[in-house]
Amino acid sequence: MRATFHLKTLAVAVAALSVASVASAAGLDRSGQDITAFLQDGTYAETVYTYLDADVSGYDNDYVGKDKNAYQQGNKIDDIAESYDFFRYGVKADINDTFSVGVLYDEPFGAAADYSGDNNFVAQGDRDAVIKNVTGNPAYSEAVIDNVVIPTLQAQLAPGNPKNLTDEQLKEARANYLGVLTAKKAADAEEFTKGEGTNVEVRTENITAILGMKFGENKNFQVYGGPVAQQVQADVKLRGLAYSAATGYTAHISSDQDYGWLAGVSYSKPEIALKAALTYRSEIDHSSNIDETYPVVAALGGEANQGNKLDITTPKSVNFDFQTGINPTTLATAKVRWVPWSDFAIVPPLYNEVSKRATDDDKGLPLVSYDDDQWQVELGLAKRLTPALALSGNIGWDSGAGNPVTSLGPIEGYYSVGLGGKYDITENWAVSAGGKYLWFGDAEGQIPTGDIVSDFESNDGFVLGVKVSYQAQ
Incomplete structure (x- = not known):
């Protein structure tokens, strides 16, 4: 006689955090954009709370020079990853045996990083150190620039070309003059923001x-x-030697709401507790107000405080969710997620405009971008021990979005292992809880110019989650 699996008793949520991602484990991915609440049978509702605490520490780069890839271990960077939490809600109901409706809420993307201490990501107020860093010349100091470099360049650039320089030499002198003025303005910003961290x-x-x-x-x-419907907002502060001439840069991206869409297909076979779903989420284009402060712009003859419009496109994604009964009390689960972070970039107008001059490139540089796409895989087993109690375990892998990666999120993916449980309080109400441990991939931090500015190794974190759910069939 063939065993019949009872979906209601087998459908064990993997402890509310089975799809919880990690801020900057890959790009800005956080919640994993789970839609499994909608795939439940009958009337269903859930409230999920997730808390993540990570230890992301490393060393800054003590190298001063022109080689973008050179690294020399410098000062210790204490944990930059701020703990964060978020909620997810879902409700679903059947209109009849054909049509169903649902509403889901989550916080899909985000970042939370804060540098402190004595390192290159905190403004130390050392003017000469900034000047050496911005010019790339270890022999330069403010006194040398004021008493030697600037007078020499002013003489070369005097009206009438008294030094009889060639056009190429004049061009180089102008570039050098602008460079030392920029270095001095960056030194001003370092002094003004002393004690502030990125x-x-x-x-x-x-x-x-x-x-x-x-x-x-x-x-x-x-x-x-x-x-x-999606809402996005952000704040960024760049401080310290790591950001060279960009030290002191500040951006506030005001909240903006815009719209996209979701589409998917699912298949179920209740007699063996099988469910499979493939879900696509579209990109969402935002046009936000942004206020930028960029101190070195004053050296370029521009306005250092500007308000503009910023276009951001949050990425599309594809999720695959699968479960099947192995025997009448055991359920196997699998989740796969793909996000093309290589298509994503944050390009503030003022920051980008300054970078065009610095790189002599009409395209300029983004503030944040990624080299690779994200792949995330999680496999799990759930076992019903009693009619009311089930336990679950899972292992996971996240590819990250490239290495080197932005210094605002220096992690290259992770491996994870999790344990959880679900207890049916009544026939309709249940509570799930669990935890997940994460081993983060080592990564080098880089700034938009491609310069390596930090190295992060042997970091980890944990996730805790709890879910309260209601189901009536």
């Missing part, structure tokens, strides 16, 4: 409405889709 905070919120339609002889198939 800081970044990015937050997003999603609300997704979903309509699903089941079809097939036994209603095993379902297509679903709906609109997504």
